[in-house]
Amino acid sequence: MLLAQHPPLKRHILCLGNALHGDDGLGPALARALAASPRALPADVSVFEVGTRGLDALALLEGCSRALLVDASQARGQAGRIWQGSAAQLLSQWQVVLGETATAHGAGLGFLLRAAASLGEGPDMEVFLVEAQQHRAFWPALSPAVEAALPELIARIQASLERADVV
Amino acid sequence: MARIELNLDLNRVEGDLEIRLMVEDGVVVEARTVGTMYRGLEQILIGRAARDALVITPRVCGICSTSHLYAAVLALEHAWGLHPPANATRVRNLCLGAEGLQSDLRHSFLFFAPDFCAPRYVDRPEYARVLAEFEPFQGRIYRETLAATRRIVRIVAEFGGQWPHSSFMVPGGVSMGPDLRRLLACRAELDAARQWLEQSILGGDMEAWLALPDASAFHAWLEQGAAADAALALLNRFARGLQLHRIGVGSGHLLSYGACYEPEAMARGERLTRMSGGFWDADTGRVQALDQGLINEHVRHSWYQPYAGGRHPWEGETVPDYRPDSDRYSWAKAPRYGDKVVQTGPLAELLLGGDAMLQSLYREEGGSAWLRQLARLRRVAYGLQQSRSMLDEMALHLGEPHFEAPSGAPAEADPDGDGYGLVMAARGALGHWVKVREGVIEKYQIVTPTAWNASPRDSQGQAGHWEQSLLGLKLGDSEDTTEIGHIIRSHDPCLVCTVHMMSSDQRLRFSPF
Numbered sequence: 001m002l003l004a005q006h007p008p009l010k011r012h013i014l015c016l017g018n019a020l021h022g023d024d025g026l027g028p029a030l031a032r033a034l035a036a037s038p039r040a041l042p043a044d045v046s047v048f049e050v051g052t053r054g055l056d057a058l059a060l061l062e063g064c065s066r067a068l069l070v071d072a073s074q075a076r077g078q079a080g081r082i083w084q085g086s087a088a089q090l091l092s093q094w095q096v097v098l099g100e101t102a103t104a105h106g107a108g109l110g111f112l113l114r115a116a117a118s119l120g121e122g123p124d125m126e127v128f129l130v131e132a133q134q135h136r137a138f139w140p141a142l143s144p145a146v147e148a149a150l151p152e153l154i155a156r157i158q159a160s161l162e163r164a165d166v167v
Numbered sequence: 168m169a170r171i172e173l174n175l176d177l178n179r180v181e182g183d184l185e186i187r188l189m190v191e192d193g194v195v196v197e198a199r200t201v202g203t204m205y206r207g208l209e210q211i212l213i214g215r216a217a218r219d220a221l222v223i224t225p226r227v228c229g230i231c232s233t234s235h236l237y238a239a240v241l242a243l244e245h246a247w248g249l250h251p252p253a254n255a256t257r258v259r260n261l262c263l264g265a266e267g268l269q270s271d272l273r274h275s276f277l278f279f280a281p282d283f284c285a286p287r288y289v290d291r292p293e294y295a296r297v298l299a300e301f302e303p304f305q306g307r308i309y310r311e312t313l314a315a316t317r318r319i320v321r322i323v324a325e326f327g328g329q330w331p332h333s334s335f336m337v338p339g340g341v342s343m344g345p346d347l348r349r350l351l352a353c354r355a356e357l358d359a360a361r362q363w364l365e366q367s368i369l370g371g372d373m374e375a376w377l378a379l380p381d382a383s384a385f386h387a388w389l390e391q392g393a394a395a396d397a398a399l400a401l402l403n404r405f406a407r408g409l410q411l412h413r414i415g416v417g418s419g420h421l422l423s424y425g426a427c428y429e430p431e432a433m434a435r436g437e438r439l440t441r442m443s444g445g446f447w448d449a450d451t452g453r454v455q456a457l458d459q460g461l462i463n464e465h466v467r468h469s470w471y472q473p474y475a476g477g478r479h480p481w482e483g484e485t486v487p488d489y490r491p492d493s494d495r496y497s498w499a500k501a502p503r504y505g506d507k508v509v510q511t512g513p514l515a516e517l518l519l520g521g522d523a524m525l526q527s528l529y530r531e532e533g534g535s536a537w538l539r540q541l542a543r544l545r546r547v548a549y550g551l552q553q554s555r556s557m558l559d560e561m562a563l564h565l566g567e568p569h570f571e572a573p574s575g576a577p578a579e580a581d582p583d584g585d586g587y588g589l590v591m592a593a594r595g596a597l598g599h600w601v602k603v604r605e606g607v608i609e610k611y612q613i614v615t616p617t618a619w620n621a622s623p624r625d626s627q628g629q630a631g632h633w634e635q636s637l638l639g640l641k642l643g644d645s646e647d648t649t650e651i652g653h654i655i656r657s658h659d660p661c662l663v664c665t666v667h668m669m670s671s672d673q674r675l676r677f678s679p680f
Contacts, residue, residue, distance in 0.1 A: 053229045055273070056331060059317040115313050118304035 009065035022136030054112030079133030079145035202499035232331040234592035241588025253430035255340035264554035265322035270593035344569030370397030381527035415536030415654035417636030419449030421515035424589040442520035465625035480600035480612035501622040511595030514542035536657035580606030
């Protein structure tokens with residue numbers, strides 16, 4: 001008799017950004033890199049290119065046990081450095097201004113994290129941010145510094161997933 | 168007389184919008200709405216395969232991508248003389264309805280209602296209750312809206328594979344027809360949304376709410392039983408306390424293309440809608456049948472290569488010509504119906520569609536910022552009702568075709584033709600016009616709801632609807648733009664649709680480092 005069957009726990013990688021806006025395309029670039037190397041990730045991991053709207057990405061935090069969120073962050077003079085931490089850590093040290101949440105179009109990563117927290121449910125979330133060099137509209141390429149950070153970003157994501165595998 | 172000029176960067180309202188106001192003695196005497204980014208979608212489409220429009224135009228907007236897909240496929244079907252089977256129209260209507268529900272609910276409770284939490288209102292009656300319900304990320308209704316709206320768009324994903332930016336509508340039908348599993352899954356989502364609407368927003372039965380015949384029945388509904396404690400009644404009391412039912416009228420001319428295409432009629436090649444559309448001429452007080460031939464766009468005050476007067480979209484062009492030091496001031500064009508400045512949106516849709524309660528309120532109080540928002544919430548109930556009827560009809564017609572291939576041998580290239588597609592999107596009347604020549608797009612024009620509403624002046628110097636809606640507004644404090652925000656937000660602005668690009672500076676202004 002089959003008493004219970006637990007569905008396998010899935011993990012999601014959500015890549016945010018606009019591929020046409022220079023370093024804002026970090027998320028989409030990562031998604032493409034991961035898609036080109038399907039063996040880079042365990043079989044239970046799905047990668048989503050979610051664009052710029054965090055409100056839509058909220059649905060992708062359902063049906064998974066763990067979510068890794070990847071986005072570019074504002075230029076601060078050290079382009080390519082990577083910040084890695086929990087969603088709670090980020091929210092505690094990153095002032096998310098309500099202006100970002102004023103319309104559905106502008107509701108990005110900050111909105112997504114706050115919305116998920118306010119719903120009080122969902123998966124464990126880890127955030128990876130890569131500092132941008134510049135925001136260049138209508139420029140479909142990453143800056144050299146951000147491009148160079150991609151291998152380390154992928155390695156950190158793989159390590160994070162492996163740690164979770166052990167757990 | 169004190170005359171000052173205000174340049175308002177209303178990024179709290181919409182990232183690509185600026186409003187320039189001339190204020191005399193605290194009263195707005197002149198307004199200009201400025202779309203600040205270039206729109207280039209029509210230019211991108213020129214020379215591409217006609218069916219590329221089904222992939223590219225849903226990218227116009229992440230909130231209303233299904234409506235752009237619907238308009239695009241109708242335009243191509245019109246150009247090629249194709250008639251979708253009834254089940255295809257049912258699927259299309261269902262998905263458009265689901266998208267409209269998420270948009271109307273999110274706009275109402277994630278963007279419009281939170282404005283009432285502004286600190287300047289702290290001394291107003293029921294402020295504590297407003298905070299408890301609508302405060303961003305904290306309020307009960309705010310959080311429930313987040314949860315409810317992420318569920319409802321699963322309906323689009325059931326048939327389109329994803330939402331937003333799906334391309335499941337194709338000339339001749341849809342790529343996925345109904346089956347029992349999909350119908351049950353969609354029904355569960357609609358039932359959940361209706362239950363939430365009735366319990367948390369309306370405080371009563373949805374059908375009874377839709378049956379309210381007039382303004383007095385509306386007021387009575389909001390004062391009785393559970394409805395008096397529900398979100399709608401709270402919003403109504405607070406909005407009226409702020410006199411939002413007396414400001415922000417704008418143009419009295421109304422435009423609707425009609426909502427919910429009739430599936431069987433569409434299969435016969437007749438574009439009839441269950442909720443009628445048309446043009447309300449406020450000068451004559453009469454409804455006129457819609458004539459898309461009267462639609463034209465002006466660029467006299469827009470940053471496009473100039474042409475005289477207005478042009479019908481089939482003859483239109485969108486060639487950028489940025490002249491910041493001239494009297495041109497927007498990347499939005501100025502659409503007109505004949506020579507009339509119109510407003511479109513849920514209010515126009517339901518007034519022209521015959522909603523007795525709103526018609527009564529409109530007669531008693533006239534148009535206003537609050538009536539526009541109230542119409543948006545009322546349309547949620549219509550959307551649920553229409554979507555459910557589409558599901559029920561699909562259940563009766565399971566196994567019938569959802570795609571009709573064009574007759575004859577497959578052509579090497581798509582045939583030439585001119586077509587248009589009109590739908591009522593979340594924000595109002597959306598139209599696509601296409602000319603196909605030698606298998607590729609020769610011309611493509613998109614006239615969005617926000618282009619109608621947020622248009623700049625036209626060749627005759629007539630101000631656009633938003634601009635008109637701000638005239639005469641008394642500003643309590645020129646440093647505080649809350650009143651302007653209420654009015655603009657009541658239009659459910661979507662400048663991204665109209666100018667088509669969001670600045671990444673807006674998105675990337677934060678850093679954890």
